[in-house]
Ligand code: KIV
């Protein structure tokens with residue numbers, strides 16, 4: 416029988432370390448629920464000692480998730496492990512993941528610690544973590560550039576101290592597949608008690624090798640892979656979950672293991688993460704890119720029509736693509752709407768949120784006639800669904816834009832109970848709208864990103880706008896969708912302002928790593 420490959424998702428921790436990808440507690444919860452539907456084995460929900468917000472997010476996720484282990488990250492010190500242990504306490508199955516750097520460069524230049532001090536600290540930390548849970552993971556950070564002899568000595572000691580998983584990170588994405596695979600093989604062979612722990616890998620993508628390195632290590636006995644949705648993560652990101660999972664599933668003739676992932680949930684997870692973080696997925700991205708299953712050349716189309724497997728190694732529907740099926744229309748009722756949400760794996764949490772989303776759906780159906788699954792996903796990915804959560808709301812806007820003339824915008828919006836109006840001109844219609852909003856609700860935030868994507872095809876498609884604002888080191892993403900991209904832009908800007916406004920605590924995922 417094939418071994419089980421544990422899928423450890425770190426979108427909410429390493430993924431959140433991508434500059435600009437910080438998430439609110441509610442956003443993290445929505446992603447955690449989708450990861451549970453995806454049936455990932457372990458969700459690394461955050462780094463509890465990094466901020467109160469992250470502690471709360473990990474604690475809330477630990478309380479809500481029943482079918483995946485919830486893990487928190489902790490540096491190898493008492494305070495971090497204590498915070499992490501407390502945060503995961505409500506979990507049905509909770510894990511503490513503690514780490515310390517082991518490469519000469521990190522020990523000397525960053526930690527300014529001797530190898531012996533690092534050794535003692537690691538062992539002490541694993542013992543302490545075991546006081547909170549029986550499920551303890553240890554990572555020697557920058558293992559890819561660490562001395563193998565030191566790694567062997569340390570890994571033997573942490574396993575003896577109670578680590579149940581030892582994770583080998585290629586922190587800076589420096590290794591190449593045959594070298595990383597050989598490292599895993601040799602560590603497993605040389606560490607005397609290696610059979611007492613699960614061997615895991617955590618690869619970064621600086622050389623574009625994260626997935627290849629992870630898969631090479633699976634061939635040498637790694638039975639946990641750490642990865643993220645869309646390959647999100649520090650710098651060039653982590654190994655992409657969808658690529659790892661589909662490689663193992665598609666090439667079961669090669670890999671000696673299987674996962675328990677419900678692959679039909681992959682696309683929904685990808686869209687959710689992309690919508691929340693504002694990181695678009697490139698069209699040619701494997702598995703989840705818009706073109707991943709599109710056949711353009713006549714020869715390919717002809718082949719696929721005659722016999723699908725001529726050019727397709729996976730079925731699009733196996734990862735959640737369903738060919739833009741017509742979803743609902745303006746005559747659809749609340750029940751059909753609720754059923755469709757369930758079919759798409761969307762859980763809005765409360766009847767109130769469903770009602771509010773239903774009103775938005777009706778408005779959209781009136782404008783657009785046909786509402787596709789992608790439209791619904793965009794509609795609910797607007798995080799501030801209940802009116803109470805929306806301090807700033809768009810009431811109306813009028814934009815005048817003409818060749819050769821300066822665009823002008825008149826915007827009416829609500830701020831709590833107050834109704835405000837402003838009229839301004841700008842370099843373009845969107846600029847004019849943003850200036851009008853800033854006049855009414857000055858945030859003095861810096862606009863870091865403005866991006867527009869069409870949700871479906873056709874000129875009647877909704878535009879989905881992402882706005883990224885930064886103020887005092889805090890970065891928030893706002894999303895808005897509408898058939899009118901100027902209105903979508905205003906909604907996205909207000910969505911970002913609502914997050915800055917501060918009903919929900921924002922997280923600062925600064926890692927020492
Ligand atoms: O890349 C890394 O080394 C990490 C560790 C904390 C596992 O993210």
Ligand code: ZN
Pocket residue numbers: 429584586617619649
């Ligand atoms: Zn990492």
